[in-house]
Amino acid sequence: MDPIKAVLTFCATLFFVLSPLLQGGFGGFDPAQFPVPQDGPPAQPAGYAFAIWGVIYLWLLVSAGAGLFLRAKDAAWEETRLPLILSLAPGAAWIGVARLSPVWATALIIWMLVTALVALGRTPQRDRWLLQAPVALYAGWLTAATWVSVALVGAGYGIGPGETGWAVIALLGASGTGALVRTRAPEYGLALLWALVGVAVANAGQNTPVALLAGACALAAGALTWRRR
DSSP states (O other): OOTHHHHHHHHHHHHHHHHHHHTTOOOOOOGGGSSSOOSSOTTSOOGGGGGHHHHHHHHHHHHHHHHHHTSTTOHHHHHHHHHHHHHHHHHTTHHHHHHHOHHHHHHHHHHHHHHHHHHHHTOOSTTTTTTHHHHHHHHHHHHHHHHHHHHHHHHHTTOTTHHHHHHHHHHHHHHHHHHHOOOOOHHHHHHHHHHHHHHHHHHTTTOHHHHHHHHHHHHHHHHHHHHHO
8 A cells, every 4th residue: 555645644744733833823813803803702712721732733743653654554544644634734824824814714724624524534443542532632622613713703703693692603513513523532522621611711700601601511522422432
């Protein structure tokens, strides 16, 4: 079997992992990028929650290295590689796109999520900790991040129900997406749970309805993850 996809997966992962360093990091959309400035939007998790990216980057890099040097010609890994490449390679440009346009960044992250979920669905049970688990963690966080981005664009462009309404849509959308994703990998649900708890923490004492809904969604995500294990 031709190992080219293993090489491309490693390259895409490496550029994705290095993208924050190469592009100066990303601290969130500038509130001024929106017609209705989004300063402390209720849909967004607390800052500490974004530390999960460190785990995601490291685990994906280890996975890509193992795939290249240990499983380059493994048919069980091959099915996962193309959709993962299609998620990570464009994802390496996401920070730059986000600085230019929240709308295009939202379109891009939706693409990243869809392809990541396809990749997750193709991961084998064998070598679970080397392939399925890191892809699941990445896809789970992307599920939450995608809905947050949708909410920011909706509220930021003055569409529909306002910041709180869009936060509710994001929470229900992320939870609904998580319920529809058929995976036994607990890392997917744990990443989503982490994000939902982050939203609850960010809104505690600030926006009680959103905080309570986020807490309820986190409990539901935890219960579903436990049930699927």
